Amino acid sequence: MLEILYQDEHLVAINKPHGLLVHRSSIATNTDTFAVQVLRDQLGLRVYPAHRLDRKTSGVLLFALDKSVLPALHHQFAEHSLKKTYWAILRGYAEDSGTIDYALTNDKDKTQEAITNYKTLQRTEINVPFGKHATSRYSLIEAKPVTGRMHQLRKHFAHILHPIIGDRPHGCNKQNKLFLEKWQMGTMLLHAKSLQFEHPMTNESIDLKAGLQSEFKRMLETLEFKDYSAASL
Numbered sequence: 001m002l003e004i005l006y007q008d009e010h011l012v013a014i015n016k017p018h019g020l021l022v023h024r025s026s027i028a029t030n031t032d033t034f035a036v037q038v039l040r041d042q043l044g045l046r047v048y049p050a051h052r053l054d055r056k057t058s059g060v061l062l063f064a065l066d067k068s069v070l071p072a073l074h075h076q077f078a079e080h081s082l083k084k085t086y087w088a089i090l091r092g093y094a095e096d097s098g099t100i101d102y103a104l105t106n107d108k109d110k111t112q113e114a115i116t117n118y119k120t121l122q123r124t125e126i127n128v129p130f131g132k133h134a135t136s137r138y139s140l141i142e143a144k145p146v147t148g149r150m151h152q153l154r155k156h157f158a159h160i161l162h163p164i165i166g167d168r169p170h171g172c173n174k175q176n177k178l179f180l181e182k183w184q185m186g187t188m189l190l191h192a193k194s195l196q197f198e199h200p201m202t203n204e205s206i207d208l209k210a211g212l213q214s215e216f217k218r219m220l221e222t223l224e225f226k227d228y229s230a231a232s233l
Contacts, residue, residue, distance in 0.1 A: 002014045002016070002017075002042055010069050010199075010200070010201050012043065012062075013061065013195070015059060016035055016058055016059060018057070020034070020055065022035050022052050023036045023049060035049075035061060045065055047064070049061070054188070059086070059210045060194060060210045073197070076200075081198070083194075083196040084145055084148075084196075085144055086143045086144075086190060087190075089164070089165045090138065090162040090164055090165065091165060094139040100114075100160060112147070116152060119141065121141060121227070123137065123139050124223050125137045130174075131174070138223050140225050142193075151170065153190060164188060164189060165179060167188050171188075191212055194207065194208060194210070
């Protein structure tokens with residue numbers, strides 16, 4: 001059963017788990033389980049994705065129950081009036097805060113403006129040797145993308161040399177191997193934590209929040225992010 005975060009006669013939002021595709025895709029033919037179908041069967045209603053999350057990204061995913069509300073939602077995405085907040089665990093010590101303004105090329109070879117604001121919530125250093133270093137360093141960050149390009153956060157944090165742990169192909173393969181072999185952790189540590197928007201029918205301000213998935217919580221404990229332990233979330 002998918003966790004329902006919000007539902008009314010027009011909209012429904014879920015906390016999408018890691019590893020679940022939003023809908024059928026020609027680039028992922030190794031599964032027949034999709035959020036659209038699972039949610040449709042769970043509710044007994046047709047559902048229409050208002051946006052997308054990568055397969056390995058967990059968190060808030062919004063659907064329309066009526067196609068007629070989609071244009072208004074898409075307009076909010078296009079105008080950047082809809083606010084998205086993500087958490088991620090990165091390799092290394094990220095800056096206290098920053099703006100990544102780095103254009104990205106989409107799958108049609110079109111270059112598009114891409115902007116991400118972020119701040120570091122906590123840094124950690126654990127006694128696990130890595131490469132030439134005696135310890136391993138990581139950062140828990142909160143990111144607020146201004147634009148919504150494909151794989152934007154993944155590409156942006158790789159661009160500033162602090163890739164998201166578990167990301168393939170934009171991340172650090174050596175770190176990903178470490179996490180898989182030492183902690184049996186193979187997912188991507190990126191979570192869509194909140195989504196704020198104006199309801200397309202009532203004009204009400206909606207603020208949806210999704211709790212962290214179990215693997216993300218486990219890594220917060222394992223990597224000793226003491227301010228963000230499971231007990232404090």
